[in-house]
Amino acid sequence: xxxxxxxxxxxxxxxxxxxxxxxxxxxxxxxxxxxxxxxxxxxxxxxxxxxxxxxxxxxxxxxxxxxxxxxxxxxxxxxxxxxxxxxxxxxxxxxxxxxxxxxxxxxxxxxxxxxxxxxxxxxxxxxxxxxxxxxxxxxxxxxxxxxxxxxxxxxxxxxxxxxxxxxxxxxxxxxxxxxxxxxxxxxxxxxxxxxxxxxxxxxxxxxxxxxxxxxxxxxxxxxxxxxxxxxxxxxxxxxxxxxxxxxxxxxxxxxxxxxxxxxxxxxxxxxxxxxxxxxxxxxxxxxxxxxxxxxxxxxxxxxxxxxxxxxxxxxxxxxxxxxxxxxxxxxxxxxxxxxxxxxxxxxxxxxxxxxxxxxxxxxxxxxxxxxxxxxxxxxxxxxxxxxxxxxxxxxxxxxxxxxxxxxxxxx
Amino acid sequence: xxxxxxxxxxxxxxxxxxxxxxxxxxxxxxxxxxxxxxxxxxxxxxxxxxxxxxxxxxxxxxxxxxxxxxxxxxxxxxxxxxxxxxxxxxxxxxxxxxxxxxxxxxxxxxxxxxxxxxxxxxxxxxxxxxxxxxxxxxxxxxxxxxxxxxxxxxxxxxxxxxxxxxxxxxxxxxxxxxxxxxxxxxxxxxxxxxxxxxxxxxxxxxxxxxxxxxxxxxxxxxxxxxxxxxxxxxxxxxxxxxxxxxxxxxxxxxxxxxxxxxxxxxxxxxxxxxxxxxxxxxxxxxxxxxxxxxxxxxxxxxxxxxxx
Numbered sequence: 001x002x003x004x005x006x007x008x009x010x011x012x013x014x015x016x017x018x019x020x021x022x023x024x025x026x027x028x029x030x031x032x033x034x035x036x037x038x039x040x041x042x043x044x045x046x047x048x049x050x051x052x053x054x055x056x057x058x059x060x061x062x063x064x065x066x067x068x069x070x071x072x073x074x075x076x077x078x079x080x081x082x083x084x085x086x087x088x089x090x091x092x093x094x095x096x097x098x099x100x101x102x103x104x105x106x107x108x109x110x111x112x113x114x115x116x117x118x119x120x121x122x123x124x125x126x127x128x129x130x131x132x133x134x135x136x137x138x139x140x141x142x143x144x145x146x147x148x149x150x151x152x153x154x155x156x157x158x159x160x161x162x163x164x165x166x167x168x169x170x171x172x173x174x175x176x177x178x179x180x181x182x183x184x185x186x187x188x189x190x191x192x193x194x195x196x197x198x199x200x201x202x203x204x205x206x207x208x209x210x211x212x213x214x215x216x217x218x219x220x221x222x223x224x225x226x227x228x229x230x231x232x233x234x235x236x237x238x239x240x241x242x243x244x245x246x247x248x249x250x251x252x253x254x255x256x257x258x259x260x261x262x263x264x265x266x267x268x269x270x271x272x273x274x275x276x277x278x279x280x281x282x283x284x285x286x287x288x289x290x291x292x293x294x295x296x297x298x299x300x301x302x303x304x305x306x307x308x309x310x311x312x313x314x315x316x317x318x319x320x321x322x323x324x325x326x327x328x329x330x331x332x333x334x335x336x337x338x339x340x341x342x343x344x345x346x347x348x349x350x351x352x353x354x355x356x357x358x359x360x361x362x363x364x365x366x367x368x369x370x371x372x373x374x375x376x377x378x379x380x381x382x383x384x385x386x387x388x389x390x391x392x393x394x395x396x397x398x399x400x401x402x403x404x405x406x407x408x409x410x411x
Numbered sequence: 412x413x414x415x416x417x418x419x420x421x422x423x424x425x426x427x428x429x430x431x432x433x434x435x436x437x438x439x440x441x442x443x444x445x446x447x448x449x450x451x452x453x454x455x456x457x458x459x460x461x462x463x464x465x466x467x468x469x470x471x472x473x474x475x476x477x478x479x480x481x482x483x484x485x486x487x488x489x490x491x492x493x494x495x496x497x498x499x500x501x502x503x504x505x506x507x508x509x510x511x512x513x514x515x516x517x518x519x520x521x522x523x524x525x526x527x528x529x530x531x532x533x534x535x536x537x538x539x540x541x542x543x544x545x546x547x548x549x550x551x552x553x554x555x556x557x558x559x560x561x562x563x564x565x566x567x568x569x570x571x572x573x574x575x576x577x578x579x580x581x582x583x584x585x586x587x588x589x590x591x592x593x594x595x596x597x598x599x600x601x602x603x604x605x606x607x608x609x610x611x612x613x614x615x616x617x618x619x620x621x622x623x624x625x626x627x628x629x630x631x632x633x634x635x636x637x638x639x640x641x642x643x644x645x646x647x648x649x650x651x652x653x654x655x656x657x658x659x660x661x662x663x664x665x666x667x668x669x670x671x672x673x674x675x676x677x678x679x680x681x682x683x684x685x686x687x688x689x690x691x692x693x694x695x696x697x698x699x700x701x702x703x704x705x706x707x708x709x710x711x712x713x714x715x716x717x718x719x
Binding site for chain 2: 010
């Protein structure tokens with residue numbers, strides 16, 4: 001125990017003797033995050049999706065689709081431009097809009113008389129988030145239209161048919177009759193709708209909108225970008241100690257190898273927690289992370305970062321030379337950073353890539369730290385992530401020990 | 412006490428140490444003298460537990476280094492060939508860390524660290540980072556880290572490599588102090604002068620095998636009164652060898668540029684040696700004559716210089 005403590009203090013002393021390296025670990029992700037924040041404009045106006053609408057139906061219902069995009073919170077994210085088909089195709093191909101929506105002829109009849117009909121949405125492949133917003137919004141609008149049709153289909157058909165037959169506005173009696181029938185339908189459904197299920201859906205939508213803000217989108221990944229860099233850098237210390245001869249000297253003492261390695265990892269864990277704490281304080285100050293969420297998020301980041309160190313350390317001892325080992329860890333570091341949600345958030349990745357990325361150790365850690373910082377963490381995914389990360393890190397630790405007892409020291 | 416019996420260490424087809432046997436006594440310095448790659452560091456590695464012997468047995472104060480490795484290592488102090496120090500830490504912190512590695516702690520460790528700093532002459536530089544030290548100072552601290560726990564057995568693997576003459580004298584004095592305190596020292600070197608100056612008993616090792624072993628006097632007797640003569644120039648090796656052997660000289664090595672021979676009373680026989688070489692069609696450009704020494708013994712045994 002005395003030696004474990006001495007070895008931890010020794011490694012911390014050595015690290016603190018080089019404060020520039022520590023600042024780099026924290027500074028690089030902060031600079032990267034700052035630049036991303038400026039680009040995304042977290043403090044300025046939110047980016048708007050530009051939707052082109054080709055309305056081939058020119059009906060009451062097709063007009064409602066367009067109007068839905070101009071109402072309430074949706075209007076903050078959506079700029080709708082009505083165009084004809086040729087103009088729409090030209091603009092979307094030139095990448096001048098986020099998406100093109102084509103409302104086909106006969107759409108109103110299809111909706112009101114329950115006949116098959118399809119809206120066509122062409123998205124801009126150069127953009128990820130904004131077309132995603134449009135697609136989600138459109139799905140919700142269609143769902144709403146479906147329920148409207150179910151509830152008030154007869155009354156709506158009356159309005160449309162009457163407008164078509166009279167070529168003008170319905171009579172006062174007709175309006176009163178339709179209003180009375182709508183009111184009766186609402187009264188019958190009151191038990192089901194109040195408290196309305198739709199309220200819950202609206203709340204979920206509000207949270208989804210928040211996900212596109214800088215903090216929740218980038219902050220968890222940036223924390224682990226920092227920890228990935230820390231762990232890769234610290235893992236190379238095993239080679240530095242080997243080259244210096246201090247590792248061989250340590251192995252010649254009466255201490256067990258697992259204590260030596262454990263002390264190294266424990267010292268690194270302390271540094272990881274410090275780095276995570278600094279990042280979380282920035283999160284509290286700049287990205288509205290609730291202070292009560294900080295301790296658990298820091299603990300998780302420390303755990304995840306230490307596991308990453310174990311993986312990198314294992315890769316280091318597999319290398320035939322220090323240079324080779326560093327290349328090996330770098331070859332793992334960058335793909336892990338890219339696919340594991342540190343460089344690009346999962347939300348803007350293609351779905352197949354996000355699915356793979358979420359199951360990488362870094363991805364599991366990023367997903368859970370995000371939940372701990374900004375959402376309500378769920379016990380089951382957290383436990384699953386803990387087990388996967390913990391067990392694989394343990395395997396890497398024992399693999400590292402085995403290699404150290406073998407050729408690493410004497411080669 | 413260190414007991415090494417029939418030690419063999421093999422890496423694939425390469426035999427690094429072959430059937431090495433010796434005993435190092437408490438209060439004495441046992442030297443392993445040999446060129447680089449002779450197997451000295453491999454032997455030290457096996458004793459320190461860093462390398463597992465292929466066969467044979469090693470015991471440190473009766474503790475088998477394979478079966479009872481922790482206890483064996485507890486008795487050992489090691490001064491490796493490389494400067495195994497943390498350069499980004501102070502001299503004091505380095506000593507404290509290596510002391511803790513042997514289970515020391517608290518006031519006893521603090522006191523011992525100060526003591527060792529004085530012993531190695533770094534008392535006034537205790538808080539300074541090692542990276543600011545000269546090569547000689549680092550060597551002394553490297554030595555200090557090996558003795559901080561007051562080991563009963565000390566392994567010194569070429570501890571004076573690359574140091575200035577002043578620091579070398581200081582280091583050798585430090586080694587003698589440890590022996591005077593009752594430590595058993597195993598000292599490896601390829602410096603003949605160091606081995607002659609320090610060691611009570613010696614083994615000359617080459618290609619993993621012990622060639623000869625004994626006290627300095629015993630080894631000198633093996634050379635008899637034979638001096639070592641080194642000649643350089645242009646030679647016909649076969650003809651020169653025949654002529655020189657007829658004079659009673661023993662030719663250790665011969666090629667077209669150099670000859671090495673041992674001969675009794677060489678100074679008186681030099682004119683005859685030159686005549687033989689001239690008669691064989693050779694030409695002497697440079698001559699050196701060395702009285703019997705460990706180096707001449709090594710050349711006699713191996714045909715090679717110790718530093719080759």
